[in-house]
Amino acid sequence: MKLQTVAGSTHISTVVLSKLVGMAAKMTGGIASMPTSWLEGITNKLSGGSLQNGIDLKVDRSTLEINIKIVVKYGVKIQEVCRELKHNVKETVEHLTGLTIEAINIRVEGISLKQANA
Template identity: 45%
Template sequence: MELKQTIGHIQISDDVISKMVGEITSATCEITSMSAGLVESISKIWSGRSLTNGIAIRRKDDLVEINVRVIMRYGSKVHEVCRELQYKVIEQIEHFTGLTIQAVNVIVEAITPPQTSAKY
């Protein structure tokens, strides 16, 4: 006889994952901000609310794909910063949520111009 004991179902919302990804991204000094992109900007205008700034979560079965749109600081090694962000997001989201991350896609939307010194 096999006894199965179920105590309930755990579901983690996409908003929670997005906020966690936002915190991880914000802690990366070479990333100046996250970019909302055209679709999110239009959505904000029409609905009066913002989608999660520059973060899109897509689920398929038990796998999660994360898209992050960022604006980088001028002079950063873009590929190194993006790779580091991918590893951090995968490691931390899987650790804290138990979800399996299939991919973290980092889309660099812009690079901030270099700081210029003011001449008086």
């Protein structure tokens, strides 16, 4: 993604944007994982992109659409987890990059029934 200013231009790769989204997702409580297809999983392991699982970006000039797939923990309120995730992603990406986020779409792919060890 290219940002043009009076002083020049800045290029931010989609890999960096995906990692920022992944970091914001890790800060969100109630998310068990971010699933990937088998091809994404292999690609991310080879490239070291573990924070990019389940994240798809659509970039158009200075706007960004973010699509995130998540698995939530059993017993959490899905609506609240999604609201917190959207807030965290928007705050992180807009604050650190100056980009305008057009949309954040979240797809809940499942519920994790694993119990945390007490």
